[in-house]
Amino acid sequence: DPASLFHAGAVDYIPGDAPDGLVNEERLRILARFSTRQEPSGMHPHGSRSRLNLFPGWNALVENREYDFLLVHMGLHDADGLRIRLGEIRFSRLKTSVLSILTSLTTEHDGLVWMGDDSSALSLFPADAVPQVFCSSLRILANMKLISYEQLRLEQESVELSFDLYRASIPWQKPGQTGTLVSDAINFIYHLGRKFTPPGVIDLVEETASLLPDRLADQVFEAGVFEGKRIARFPGFTMTGI
Numbered sequence: 001d002p003a004s005l006f007h008a009g010a011v012d013y014i015p016g017d018a019p020d021g022l023v024n025e026e027r028l029r030i031l032a033r034f035s036t037r038q039e040p041s042g043m044h045p046h047g048s049r050s051r052l053n054l055f056p057g058w059n060a061l062v063e064n065r066e067y068d069f070l071l072v073h074m075g076l077h078d079a080d081g082l083r084i085r086l087g088e089i090r091f092s093r094l095k096t097s098v099l100s101i102l103t104s105l106t107t108e109h110d111g112l113v114w115m116g117d118d119s120s121a122l123s124l125f126p127a128d129a130v131p132q133v134f135c136s137s138l139r140i141l142a143n144m145k146l147i148s149y150e151q152l153r154l155e156q157e158s159v160e161l162s163f164d165l166y167r168a169s170i171p172w173q174k175p176g177q178t179g180t181l182v183s184d185a186i187n188f189i190y191h192l193g194r195k196f197t198p199p200g201v202i203d204l205v206e207e208t209a210s211l212l213p214d215r216l217a218d219q220v221f222e223a224g225v226f227e228g229k230r231i232a233r234f235p236g237f238t239m240t241g242i
Helices: 002-007 025-038 079-086 088-108 130-142 144-150 184-195
Strands: 066-076 112-116 120-126 161-171 202-205 221-226 229-234
Touching (some): 066 088, 088 120, 130 144, 161 184, 184 221
Antiparallel strands (some): 066 120, 066 161, 112 120, 221 229
16 A cells, blocks of 8 residues: 555655656665665665665765765876976866866766866765776777877877776765865775876776676786785777877
């Protein structure tokens, strides 16, 4: 009886003969937000994950509470050299254009550009977005020659980017209010991007790489251990002449 369900606290009802399309992403987000409000701790029963434990939306997150995210670090390599070669004004424009590339990727997968500086930026995504973000990162790297010429207005050289993907639990703070955050996961991904990941590749923490479907997992190989975590790497694209 649907009426008794709503009286008991239900927020939605889907009959058995529901047509295709009635259950959609936005409808499930509404249920997830309702579920979060009903469980102040934000935790589900031990040993189980509800199918409704979907990303509730950025506006539903509670500050200082930990959530599972996909962390994506994008590095701009040789930023200091670019600044010298291009000059301060052109470098500033370049940095804005590079950030717009990350912003487009982030928006495409319901993510959020979280923090950054002159040589890198960190975005957050729903934790289950690993395959989609990996594919979009591949597409960017594959087109960097064209992107450098058409979007970044560079005629003499190409910008080199790299990506690091790490699914981890971190405390949430809004962009611009992250200065007091203490997180081993955030420190790790910044160290990974700046000290270990070379230009033009995608590095994934092994546990994150395990979330890729087989057709994508076949494109990465073991790249060693960094700060106690095994790293899988997509080695980038090699340009060949004709």
